[in-house]
Amino acid sequence: xxxxxxxxxxxxxxxxxxxxxxxxKNISKRYHSFIILMIVSVLSELIVGIAKLEFNFxxxxxxxxxLYFAAEYFLYLVLYKDFQLFSFKTFMALVITGxxxxxxxxxxxxxxxxxxxxxxxxxxxxxxxxxxxIFFPSIKLLSLQVFQKTPFITNPKNFIxxxxxxIKAYTILDFSFMLIKLPMFLSLLSYNIFQFINPFCYLIFxxxxxxxxxxxxx
Numbered sequence: 001x002x003x004x005x006x007x008x009x010x011x012x013x014x015x016x017x018x019x020x021x022x023x024x025k026n027i028s029k030r031y032h033s034f035i036i037l038m039i040v041s042v043l044s045e046l047i048v049g050i051a052k053l054e055f056n057f058x059x060x061x062x063x064x065x066x067l068y069f070a071a072e073y074f075l076y077l078v079l080y081k082d083f084q085l086f087s088f089k090t091f092m093a094l095v096i097t098g099x100x101x102x103x104x105x106x107x108x109x110x111x112x113x114x115x116x117x118x119x120x121x122x123x124x125x126x127x128x129x130x131x132x133x134i135f136f137p138s139i140k141l142l143s144l145q146v147f148q149k150t151p152f153i154t155n156p157k158n159f160i161x162x163x164x165x166x167i168k169a170y171t172i173l174d175f176s177f178m179l180i181k182l183p184m185f186l187s188l189l190s191y192n193i194f195q196f197i198n199p200f201c202y203l204i205f206x207x208x209x210x211x212x213x214x215x216x217x218x
Contacts, residue, residue: 005195007049012199013041016206027212030082034160037075038205044068066105069127073098076134076164083157085137085144094133101126124175131175135168159208163201170197 020035044064051060074095081091105126142161145152152158174194 003052007045007053009195009199010045010049011042012202013038013045013205016202016209017042019206020209023209023212026214028215030079031156031209031212033075033078033082034205035209037072037079038202038209040068040071040075041202066102066123069105069130070098070102073102073130073134076137079160080137080141083141085140098130098133101130124179128172128175128179131168131171134164135172138164138168154211156208156211156213159204159211163204163208166197166204167201170194 017035017038020038024032024035044067048061048064051057077091077094077098080086081088086094105123107122138161141157142165145155145158145161148155170193
């Protein structure tokens with residue numbers, strides 16, 4: 001897949017971000033962290049895409065995406081805390097756990113060949129654990145909605161959960177494939193599949209944001 005097409009597909013995150021910005025003032029604050037996540041997605045894809053296409057500078061990709069993963073992790077924790085999926089103590093424990101894993105991620109991302117094995121594997125393990133931490137609350141969120149009176153198709157939490165489950169499940173599989181060192185053609189196939197899964201999930205997130213009800217005024 002060409003870099004230009006990949007960049008265009010990656011910018012699908014701009015759709016829910018723009019809609020979220022327009023709805024910002026009229027929705028509950030507990031959804032704000034999710035809209036900020038969409039905005040952060042757009043910024044990261046713009047930085048990486050422009051650096052690659054205009055300046056042929058692909059070295060910027062790992063640090064930008066690592067910063068994005070850190071922001072994504074924290075914003076999901078805030079979102080799920082606001083959805084009351086876990087207590088404040090659990091929230092803080094998960095934040096600290098994430099900070100430790102992300103610190104390892106950044107340290108070994110910048111390490112040299114003297115610790116080549118750790119340099120190649122620690123960031124992958126860290127991303128898998130962080131993705132699992134977000135994956136399981138997403139399943140819990142979706143399962144809880146079964147008992148709600150809100151129709152499934154218009155409940156934004158359903159689609160936030162579904163989109164997140166899809167992205168995180170694929171992320172876990174992809175990093176697991178990297179750990180077992182799949183042949184190059186399978187790795188490329190996995191990457192190309194992700195280029196289409198990603199915009200599909202952002203379309204799901206778009207619907208989720210469209211379904212967020214206006215906040216009630218008392």
